[in-house]
Amino acid sequence: MIEKKYKRLKEKVITATLANGLKVVMIPKKSYHKTFAVITTPFGALDQRFQINDDKPIDIPAGTAHFLEHKLFEKENSDAFTRFGELGADANAFTNAYQTSYLFSTTQNLNSAMRHLLDFVQTPYFSDKTIAKEQGIIGQEIQMYDDDPNWAVYMGLMHLMYPNDALSEDIAGTKESILKITPALLYAIHRAFYQANQLTLQIVGNFDPEKILAVVKDNQATKTIETVNVKKFQAPIDLPKTIQETKKFDVSRPKIGFGMRLKPNARSGKEATKFVLAADVLSDILFGEQTDWYQNLYNEGIIDTEFETSFDLLRNYQFVTFFAETTEYEALTAAIKNQLAEYRKVLDGKEAVFESLRRATLGEGIQRLNSLESIALRGDDVLFGTNLFDKIMLLQDLTYDDILDTAEELYKNVQLQRFVLQK
């Protein structure tokens, strides 16, 4: 067991890697009442093609990671979800672009719930019958999202920015794509991405690290898990064909998404996390609520508190987005373009502004540490191997020069794309 202390945050992280490769990360918090545990594979909606050992590469239809997540709960004669319920534990799972996670939180029966989590994730049961039924349920889920205007504007912008790309596919796939899923495909994915050395188990909350680790070790010792080599293939990223698009939708006011694609990401580890932090502070300096830019638009009724901007770095992809709800979207487009064109001038002499925003971002990070779920899930553990504590401490080292460098990468010679949803 390796222990790392974060003195200033009064936190510690204990890490252990088991003989079969399973990584266990423990963050004990004695004053809490519950324990949160989550097991994660770095397999998500972006993964569209893979290879086991020297076998023939396998294509993955859109929505498969999410589909597998649903199906893993269903066993031949039982339902994994129900068992958590019987133990009084709250269970859930989610799939995003780059990970699939299975989790529970409980104030009782921790050891049994832990064994159950490991068992149901590591013991797949997929059949033609259960797959056919799930195709119906997920079909409905996709439709439900289609009725949500916030989702529609987000997906619309992604389609515009990354046409024909996994990133612009719904995580749940389409009614057609999920029909291609077979038990053989799910078993192959499980063999590749759910083998012990691909999994990380995080445990945060009220528990004894030695005792819980013993439970995990004993459980793993009972299982024989084959180790295979896995290779993922990243498809080339197409260039966008259309710059602007408008779609008809029943919304009270138009919803608008703006996006800027950046060149493929080359950063990893702490460097990547730090870059994202710098990008966040940078966008606050240019577009934050406290800026004259924001206030002028707010006072003219061009934007309201729905306005938001974000920078995303997902594996190879990096992009900036803005979302707003307004009838005055031409004026907003001009204002964003203008601020982007003027970024050097706007950033000139803003050291004090940067410092106050850096401190505020640090304060926000500290506040986030209240939640066990945030500690486990809101760091960059899966993408860059930096946990939430590392991420918060990196804010200490951030300098104004970092911001200026980041601005050059983000805003120099970029193209602003726009997607509008309106009646």
Added chain:
Amino acid sequence: MKKIQLKSGVNLVVLPTTQFKTLHIAVDFAAPLLEIDKVSARSLLTYLTAVSSNKYSSQQMVAQKTIDLYGAQYQTDVMRFGQTHHVRYTLQMPAPTYIDAENSLLHDAFDFLRDMIFNPFVINGHFDLPIFTKEKQSLINELDSLTDDKQRYAMSKLREITYDLPAMTISSSGRTSDVEALTSESVYQVYQNMINNDTINIIVYGDVDEDRVLSELAAWPLVARQEQSLTPFYRQETLPVINELTDVQADINQAIMTISYRLAIAPEDPRRFVALVMNALFGGSPLSKLFTVIREKESLAYSIYSRWQNDTGFITVAAGLDADKVSQTDAMIQAQITAIQVGDFSEETLSAIKASLINDYLSQQDSPASEIGLVFSRLLTNRETTVTAWVAAVNAVTPADVAKMANEVVIQSRFTLMPEVLL
């Protein structure tokens, strides 16, 4: 819980803890819910005092101040608990021990909140006009866009056809037509009425001691007021006929069905624990009848749940489903109530549901927002159940109790939102 009466009608509860990395100050203004137009005025004043005060006279200055308070979150809300209407101010900030400016931060936070609540941006007896005009429009936009969220829209229509008391039929955020009629003078009058007559409860939660809080609050203009006897719990007679309404909308794929049931046990009835368990068995949990039978087994609905509110005396069901399955699902929902009435559920399911309710309850202690919410409702209802007593009461609920309680559930109204069928 130690309640300190600062003045007549003004109470303070200090909850010192080092469990969290945050400090919270919450101030609640409570009034009886009588006139329907007052609700909209109170809602609008939370918009005005969220973005301005005499000292921080623009949203920009407020935003800058929260940045200077290390990323503090300042929030204003309206909510309803049965027949009381609440305006609530909360300030959350990093616990001073985790940042450098330890002493001044707490003091600055109390000063900031005092300025925002008690010293609004008012000129000659009315709120500043430019801000008033803008925030009035923001509230109207927000109320209009609620209809974009189909679930919320369906719930609001259901409320309209369920309640007898007009003030209960509208959202605690108000109604567009009422907001349009408000003036900066009329809202200021409602504000003054709130400041001078509402019952004020203040909660301070975090690593802080009572003496320090008392000395900070000495600088707040808290004046004595007449003690109100608030009767929060709302009850109404059974409706003579079931109210039914169906709306058809274009541009949606799925139907939404909502149903109200009266379950009006007396507020102080100890059987409220039976009602809680019964609702969890009916539709309030993933182990419930609605979820396991209608969603999982029959695949009739993608989403379905029920919610019991002791403050209103109603159980509400909401389901998202395909339009051609509405009547079948409706019949199936009624059949689940009958099944509970005749005791058609296993003891195992019931114990799992109780374990899960207990887990949720114990887990609340790990969330400052839940704890603060709980203390506010204790202050309002003058009822405090210890954790041990609560757990024991849930555990004591028997299958026979649950079956009997299901006989008191009476359907009152049904609202269905249907997608337009193209012919």
